Amino acid sequence: MALVLNEEQQMLRESAKTFIQESSPVSALRQLRDKGDEWSPELWAGMAEMGWTGITIPEKYDGLEFGYVGAGLVVEECGRTLASSPLVSTSVVCASLIAALGNDAQKQAMLPAIASGELVLALALSESANFDPAATALTANSSGDGYVLSGGKVHVLDGCIASKLIVVARTAGVPGDKEGISLFIVDRDTDGLNVNPVLNADSRRAAELSFCSIRVPSEALLGEAGTAWPELQRTLDIGAVFSAAELLGLAQEAFESTLGYLKERKQFGVPVGSFQALQHRAAQLFCELELCKSVVLKALQAIDEDGPERSLIASMAKAKMAKTAQLAVNEAVQMFGGIGMTDEFDIGFFMKRSAAASQEYGDYYYHTNRFARLKGY
Amino acid sequence: MANLEEFRRETRAWLEDNCPPLMRRPVKSDKDQCWGGRDWVFESDDQRLWLERMAERGWTAPQWPAEYGGGGLSREEAKILQQEMARIVARRPLESFGIDMLGPALFKFASEEQKQRFIPPIIRGEIRWCQGYSEPNAGSDLAGLQTRAEDKGDHYLVDGAKVWTSYADRADWIFCLVRTDFDAPKHQGISFLLFDMASPGISVNPVKLISGNSPFCETVFENVEVPKENLVGELNKGWDIAKYLLTHEREMIGGFGLSRAGSTSLGQTAMQTAGDQQGQLANGGLRADIAAFEIDEMAFALTIERVVDEAKAGQGTGAASSLLKLYGTELNKTRNELLMSIGGSGALAWGGEDTMTAAKNWLRSKGNSIEGGTSEIQLNIIAKRILGLPG
Numbered sequence: 001m002a003l004v005l006n007e008e009q010q011m012l013r014e015s016a017k018t019f020i021q022e023s024s025p026v027s028a029l030r031q032l033r034d035k036g037d038e039w040s041p042e043l044w045a046g047m048a049e050m051g052w053t054g055i056t057i058p059e060k061y062d063g064l065e066f067g068y069v070g071a072g073l074v075v076e077e078c079g080r081t082l083a084s085s086p087l088v089s090t091s092v093v094c095a096s097l098i099a100a101l102g103n104d105a106q107k108q109a110m111l112p113a114i115a116s117g118e119l120v121l122a123l124a125l126s127e128s129a130n131f132d133p134a135a136t137a138l139t140a141n142s143s144g145d146g147y148v149l150s151g152g153k154v155h156v157l158d159g160c161i162a163s164k165l166i167v168v169a170r171t172a173g174v175p176g177d178k179e180g181i182s183l184f185i186v187d188r189d190t191d192g193l194n195v196n197p198v199l200n201a202d203s204r205r206a207a208e209l210s211f212c213s214i215r216v217p218s219e220a221l222l223g224e225a226g227t228a229w230p231e232l233q234r235t236l237d238i239g240a241v242f243s244a245a246e247l248l249g250l251a252q253e254a255f256e257s258t259l260g261y262l263k264e265r266k267q268f269g270v271p272v273g274s275f276q277a278l279q280h281r282a283a284q285l286f287c288e289l290e291l292c293k294s295v296v297l298k299a300l301q302a303i304d305e306d307g308p309e310r311s312l313i314a315s316m317a318k319a320k321m322a323k324t325a326q327l328a329v330n331e332a333v334q335m336f337g338g339i340g341m342t343d344e345f346d347i348g349f350f351m352k353r354s355a356a357a358s359q360e361y362g363d364y365y366y367h368t369n370r371f372a373r374l375k376g377y
Numbered sequence: 378m379a380n381l382e383e384f385r386r387e388t389r390a391w392l393e394d395n396c397p398p399l400m401r402r403p404v405k406s407d408k409d410q411c412w413g414g415r416d417w418v419f420e421s422d423d424q425r426l427w428l429e430r431m432a433e434r435g436w437t438a439p440q441w442p443a444e445y446g447g448g449g450l451s452r453e454e455a456k457i458l459q460q461e462m463a464r465i466v467a468r469r470p471l472e473s474f475g476i477d478m479l480g481p482a483l484f485k486f487a488s489e490e491q492k493q494r495f496i497p498p499i500i501r502g503e504i505r506w507c508q509g510y511s512e513p514n515a516g517s518d519l520a521g522l523q524t525r526a527e528d529k530g531d532h533y534l535v536d537g538a539k540v541w542t543s544y545a546d547r548a549d550w551i552f553c554l555v556r557t558d559f560d561a562p563k564h565q566g567i568s569f570l571l572f573d574m575a576s577p578g579i580s581v582n583p584v585k586l587i588s589g590n591s592p593f594c595e596t597v598f599e600n601v602e603v604p605k606e607n608l609v610g611e612l613n614k615g616w617d618i619a620k621y622l623l624t625h626e627r628e629m630i631g632g633f634g635l636s637r638a639g640s641t642s643l644g645q646t647a648m649q650t651a652g653d654q655q656g657q658l659a660n661g662g663l664r665a666d667i668a669a670f671e672i673d674e675m676a677f678a679l680t681i682e683r684v685v686d687e688a689k690a691g692q693g694t695g696a697a698s699s700l701l702k703l704y705g706t707e708l709n710k711t712r713n714e715l716l717m718s719i720g721g722s723g724a725l726a727w728g729g730e731d732t733m734t735a736a737k738n739w740l741r742s743k744g745n746s747i748e749g750g751t752s753e754i755q756l757n758i759i760a761k762r763i764l765g766l767p768g
Contacts (some may be wrong), residue, residue: 003683004690181468259764274768286759287700296681319669320676347674372668377658 001301003281005069012070016077019050024083026346032084033203039161043085048117053091058099061111068238069090072245072300079249082353083106084204086120086158087240087288094121095237097183101223106185110164122162123235124153124186124209131362133168133236134178134229138211140169142225146218147171149184149211157360160197163188167211168232171225178229182223186283190214202356203349234306237314239361240301244321247357248289249330251321254350255285258332265337278335285331288324295320312374319367322358329354384454388461395430396467397423403466406733410472413502415549430512431470432501438476441484445496452689472541475499475506479552482622486569486610495571507574508626509539509553509596510619517754519554520563520616524598526555526570533557533608535572535578535601541748545581545594548574552622558613572603588740589727626749627702643667643712647719649691663718670711677704686713701761703755706745 005013023046032040047053055071057063064070071092078087095114098107113119127137138151149169158306159165165186173180188195192214197205259282262273271280299317302310329351333340340347358364383495400423404410411417411424419425431437434448438454440446448457455550462468480499498504515522535555545551550573558566574581578601583591610618644667647658658664684697713735717724720735728734746752760766 002686002690003679004692168474259766262766271767273766274383276757279764279766279768280753280756282764282766283756283759287704290700291673291676291680291704294683295676297683298679301608316672316675319672338722368665368668368672371672372644372664373645373657375642375668375671376656377642377648377664377667 001305002303003297005073005297009070009073012066013073013077015050016052016074017080019046020081020083023079024085025081026349029082029084029203029347029349038197038205039084039086039158040319042119043083044117047085047087048115051115052087052096053117053344054111054115055317056092056099057111057115061099061107062115063095063111064115068241068303069300070298072242072296075242075245076249076296079246079251079357080253082250082349086122086161087367088239088246089123089158090114090119090121090162092242093123093235093239097123097166097222097231097240100231100234105113105219105224110185118248118356119164120158120162121164121166122156122158122207123239124156124159124165124167124207125236126155127151127153128170129154131359131366133232134181135166135175136181137175138169140171140182140184140216141186142171143215147184147216147220149186149214149216151211153209153211154206155198155205155359156209157204159188159209159342160205165209168228173226180223180226180317181228181232183232184220186214186216186220188248190216200356202353204356233311236361237311238303240314240318240367241296241303243357243360244292244296244299246319247321247354248292250350250354250357251292251325252289254328254332254347254354255282255289257347258282258335261336272335281331281335285324285328289325292321292324300370312371315362315367315371315374318362319364319371322364322367325358326364378402381453381457385457388458389464392461392465392467395427396462396465397426400427400468400470401466402468404468406731408731408762411467411470411502411506412472412544412547414505414547415503416547417502417505428470428502435500436479437469437471437502438500439474441480441496441672445492446500447496452685471502473499473502473505474508478508478622478626479506481625482552482569482618483609485621486511486618491571491609504549505544505547507542507545507548507551507596508622509542509545509551511539511541513538515542517751519619519750520567520687521566522554522556524553524555525559526557526568526603528557529602532605535570535598535603537598537650539596539598540584541593542581542596543594545574545585545596546591550574550704552609553713554615554619557615561613564616566613567615567619568612569618570603571607571609572601575602578602586741586744588737589730590737591740599703605632623750624698624724627698627755630702630706630745630749642671643715643719644671646716650719650721650723663715667715667719670708670715674708674712677708680704699750699755699758702749703746703752703759706742707752709745710742713742 024043051064052065052074055066056068059065075088076107091114098110110119125133140147140149167184167186168182169182170180171182196208196209198208199205237309262278262282263271265272295317299313302313332347333351336347339345399421405528411428435443435446436448436458439448439458443449476499480496483495510519512522512524525615526533526535550571553570554567555570556566557568578599580597582595584593584595585591644658647663647667652659717736717739724735726734727736
């Protein structure tokens, strides 16, 4: 597939840009933080109205079926203003899992509700601070006509606002095994499920969950017991690529505002952007960002195509993007100088969000290691 | 699409029948490649046959128009030809600055008569070209060049010296930047001349490099007479041609950063030489550096792809050549550094005069970020022309 956007995709990008800049500028995140709000239901309702809550969902379940490239463009634009919403967890990650593994009843029950914006979902995966999906230890033991779940989860993105969770659990094997992993749809207000919100540096909340022998019916199982790994793998590839798409928007915005400052800020009687020391660093960063544009587009296409190189490309994209976003925000704060260190100024929000988004669905080291493994060394 | 599939079938069959066995091996040394030209001595019958057969179809320059002897292929067809050649490890039939650098500039700037005269012999590999750009006092400041061409009525008289003239000692003709207006601002007094290296008054001295090879020369012109019809484009407008040609050169040099089709990955090579531990490269530090490099290499290859696709869709940014030159050459240097580490003390072996060794390749790669405009010049161009930074 050619590495260019088609006309439809370009139009989507333009409308996403306009909508996000108007309804969720960076000041919205600041306001959210200052008021201590968990999220913006108004933004979510607006996204539903645009159809984006159903952007990857098939038309027969009331979705837009626009594909992952299109969805990635919306998320990239969200990255530019640090717009905070459950779009990736609900409408991309969880919706993909349900569409791939759900039975008719589950799809009917959840996909249209996601598309309409009524249902917010979160993926409960990690159990320790470092991303390692196969290490899942939370147990789901068959009991009567259902299962009993015991264990804990950390860093569940959007876990505090989701009404349902997709819980990654172990029905067989030991932590580290890829066999024996199963997925369960669990209502967040189930008895025995404790939710503890953790405020992170990026002003967003992730949930810590503890499952004290909670009982779920057998209908809660998504897909067949013990065989979730391949589809989970695909979903985590999707998550990694979408966090890369968000970082692409974030890094470009940080770079462009830095560039504006270099042209405007005067010291020694001249714009600081006339100094070669800064020019060369800006030019280097420009090149890295150009590479990132190529890898993110390729990775989104690879998700749509779902070919044999999908995981390799996803890891390549996330690793490259995480490294570059880190460079972009570090250079931004350094080049803004003193003002870049103040809370009053927005660039710090970019630095914080960059660190958080880089962790989501595996960081630079996780994906570099996985890339090497997939390449056979 | 059906037509492309047919083209692929035909091409595959033709290559099977026509690519001689010796030409289906990876190139081992500089000498092993065919450069053509008046004095070329073919290393083997296979080398001669391969050039003749490919040139006859115009496939030494697959995308050039058929009316000048080129292949007349579309971009898609040329890509298929490249893939089918890679499939049987067929090498390029001809290495040529005429094809990679001069030709595109001639198509854009030369008169019809000049095109008819110069392009067909380039495609057939009959004339080998060299490039007269840099001078002892004009490196990064290329437009500061001092080689003079004085108007003597029916000819120009050329005096001066060029350095880093690749293969000037083996070239038949030179495309050369000369100063034709001595009072104008430096960019506006330059012209683009073509002349025969056998002309009286030209002396060439190869310069030995740190890699032990001498691909570059110092070339001195003393009262060299050049017919006026050999001026390409307008008088004093040569800088436009120079820049256009540099764009092609930069893209070509930038492409060096990509591993060749069919070559094994650095990681695989390292597994064989540096040892593996349960299916992973035993040295974790080396493994991490190789992975970081291969991620960049893949991202760079995708960027070349995107630049081409965008240009085709009319969405190009025009930022491409400096970016590709800068990034591609830096990657190639990293690649060679890693190969030296992977090879360990074995990679230090110098080898015979005609053998390309890891050490020689590594040393040669250092020139990539200097030739064709240094990395720092590319950064300047990006900062000023693309990012619009002042000063």
